[in-house]
Amino acid sequence: MKIVCTGYGIFAPNTRSIDQYLFNLKNGVCTLKVVEGMGPKGESTIAGLIQDEDLEQIEADDKLKRLPKVTKMGVAAVKEAIASSGLDVRHKKVGLFFGSSLGATGEKLYQDSIHYANQELYRKVSLIFSHYANYHSITAAIGHYIGARGVEKTITTGCTSSLEAVEDAILYLKSGKVDVAIVGGTDSPICNATTYAFAKTKTIPLNQTLEEGAVPFQKGSKGFAMSEAAGAIVLEREEDAVQRKADIKGEIVDVVSNNDGINIFSLDESGDQMLNALKEVTMGRMPDYINSQALGIELNDQIEQRCSKQLFNHEVPYTSIKSMYGNPFGVIGILQVISSLLSLQYGFIPPTIRTTRRGYEEMNIITETIYREVHEVAITNHGFGGNNACAYMKKYIKS
Template sequence: MNKVVVTGYGIKAPKTPNIKQFLTNLKEGIHCLQLDDQLTPKGESTIIGVIDDGLLDNLADPKYKRLSRTTILGIEAGVEALKSANLDSLENKKVGIFFGTSVGNIQEDIFQEAIVYAKMKNHKKIPVTFGHYANYHSITSAIAYFLGVKGITKTISTGCTSSLEALQDAVVYLKSGQIDYAIVGGSDSPITEVATYGFAKTRVLPLNQSIDEGAVAFQSSSKGFALSEGAGFIILERQEVALERNAKILGEINRVSSNNDGTYLFTQEETGTQMLAALKDVTQHRKPDYINSQALGIQINDLIEKQCSKALFNHKVPYTSIKSMIGNPLGAIGIIQVISALLSINNNFIPPTIHTNKLGFEEMNIVTTTQVKEIREVAITTHGYGGNNACAYVMGYPGKV
């Protein structure tokens, strides 16, 4: 009875205002990205994922006006998750919030303004909110306030593995009995000139590539990934707590594992040894129904997935990547992949890797069109700047919803 189960979820992503739309997008393989030429060094086009549909439509509280976009995205996803779990109030409950972000509030103009005023020695013009925006944990604490959490509040920042590692911590707290409920998620809004220029220098953005060719997972002609924004949250409980309150159980978080490549900061690990170790740890000699992969159109990363597929499953287990649909919202992607896995388990389908022609990955079992079939177990892989790898194993619950 020491299982950790999911009882709610919420999401904000490009062309994805809620869980219902996310399910439709996944099943139909809807492309949610767009070309942009306003962010790049020389006006090159790149592919991005922007949320432009009603971000603040339902938020009347004036306190939102001073919050960052990353924070607001997280709040909206968290509100939907709590509603989904039928948790209207967290008062008198042992609860914790575990949140992942990669670049925090990098998209806010406040940082550039503060630098300008500091150089002018005009300290009075530096916004009073600067300290909060610079502190990643302020994002988590603001989300916790609006969701009604007064218990344990943790912030994890390990690149694109952040929210999956937040999930790992939450499971430990739940199984130890320190909390009964965990609100787990991530949020990032990195679409800025600063981020685009920086990633362009490291040649991981698909400059001047078409929508069909760039930011495509498992395709050797893709020159990089789509910088995207998004947020996701799930609600976790110990199984006995969920059953006691007659909660609808969406699935089980069976196992989460993370590690680091241990390489020099300005190099990239290409052997996939540590990713393989993390995936091996969560699968425990089992064959999942498919792998919800971190592949994103960067060749080094995608080839590591290919190596893992061969070493663990001899290319027999299907692989897919939702990043060709929604891009890579950095620290939020891990929890969004978990939500994707839960939706596919409870609706019996594997979402496709759209646009790929599998060039360079022909021997892999890559899902390119939606497969309708019973899904019980899904493994998830993520990798982040800084060398962290994180994997999770998500299982269906008897009597799936």
Template sequence: MKDKIVVTGYGVKAPKSANIVQFTHHLKKGTCCLDVVTNLLPNGDAMIIGRIEEGLEEYESDTRFKRFPRVTLLGMAAGMEAVKHAKLSHLSDLKVGLFVGVSVGAIGDNIFGGSIIEINNGNLRNVPVTFSHFANYHSITSAIGHYLGIKGITKTITTGCTSSLEAIQDAIVYLKSGMIDAAVVGGSDSVLNEIAAYGFAKTKSITINQGLDDGAVPFSEKSKGFAISEGAGFLILEREADALKRNVKIIGEIEQVVSNNDGVFLYSIDKTGTQMIHALKEVTNGRKPDYVNSQALGWKVNDRIEELASKELFDHCVPYSSIKSMIGNPYGATGVLQVISSFISITQGFIPPTIRTQKDGFEAMNIVTEPLYQEVNEVAITNHGHGGNNACAYVKRYNYSG
């Protein structure tokens, strides 16, 4: 029998959530973890963000990590929580692979300390020695690996908002091939700065001068864009037989991840959603999941693709939800946080709500807007974003295969 790939641990850093316990609480309550700020855009314009306010104190006070960018610290913290949850130890002695999804990395982090300005003034001495390391995304991954004690296969996946979901896809391939016996896999991103704010404002994809009633609201015709957010999430993946030998609790099963690309011009967007629908159709394989944990984030061009998929594949009968209404869009970490939230809903019996939406313009869809307590056994997950990549996953309640 084909070996199942199971989850034995997870860890989270998300807006207003320093750990899994807090993350679970907010999912169950439908808590808005977003804020409105006026210090990132010109002229005091307002935008909506999701920031992490606690949970990094022990790292920030440790002189070993004083030059580390925030994205790395988030990954270290979430990764360690996952490792402890899975009761893994002596990682350097095991065939463990590390797979990290990163989309925007340390761009704009204060470790760069005005480097561009200094270079333009011809003063190279003021450029931080860390620049070349953390401008290289794989240095972020290797720093996380060093902290966790992983010396085996180490990969960085950077495919936009699908990065961490595609990191899971790669980890599954390595596990099924036998090249590794366990995978520490996830994603981390943090860009709450002027560079990101100006850049995404230019593309008209983020909220500007909208409040939390209207802005960054998934499945809402009124929303003018998404909320820039930061976060990190990590999973421990193992083959079922290995997890059973360790006598560790199995949280659930990841059946499949499918990814593809829209194949359109760099500055274009495929509004038909054809490739994303193909990926979702492949992972669902004719089944109707208990709900779809969707990419919808308040940017209409993305949310309309979710609507097209809902109609074509499920005739709007399957419930849809988006945790982005609570935590915003943490870029490369978004997929793994969707996976973790799906397993929380499976183990604790509820569908997390899409809060703040009135479903205006999306009335035909079956959108869950309040916490819905019921048995959840199977969840489909959708991701798509900049760069044209799409990724969909299918996760399930664990049942012993005998």
């Protein structure tokens, strides 16, 4: 049984639509910027931000006014995905599977309510604080907005959240428990707490330029760029999509996930479980390229290097869209899926921009857009907490 994608949507820095995403990917547009004064001692860092004015059109909808920013972003992505698919969600068993790493806990209302609670000013705690603190309220609000009343699941496994949401959706579709799955992720994690925490662990770049910091596959990059975004896709069984004459974007062959299985205060330097997941999902196949999780943290990127050597002898090209979009935590997996679908449809491999490849010269890293037929893509994804998720995707060929 084939599981196919019939629609997609996105809301990300400098990206309000799939068309804009396609343009940015093809042209290697960097949506990140150096933000002054964000560090704990006033240092600059690199981030992918969605500004308040970017949300103005969404906030004009009265249904969304009291919802957190992260939910509004998710609604925008889902609306575009459903419109792209031409799907009528009424009278169908809809499964809504959404991933998020931090939910709305990075937002001002949440932070303020925590402050008031600590000061024992209970009357100043927001009436809707409980929903901001409850990750599943995001998925439930999106489901209510689109009129879906079926299965709703929230997956929170760090940066692998949305890719593991795809894994769950595939299982539900193949079992027949749902007729269609709307799958995605949304995260708006940038706040003082996350900035200071990652600064302490030296995993975000402080006082580095865009040429130096948050650069995948480049020795000397001191960490990753935090970002915020939302993305969504519509998944269906092939026979259902064909019957309703849907425009099929591509096939999701499989998703494999696992965990490093080490203490959460440690790091797995071996990369064994990432390698195992990628080996299992590729099954000896040679994809046209790897849509990699490389993000500018040297340890993570070295694990990608090891996988490239042991599984493909550096013959398969590698790229990372995080050089353009940073790391929007639980959303990055679905952004990688959508970028791979666009690659399959439009025949190109997006570049890893900004990198000099220093320290990774032996790898086959794509630094300029390559235009050619793309038939198969593998995705690698790793999350804080040790989860790994890898996916395999194909250009759609009717059975």
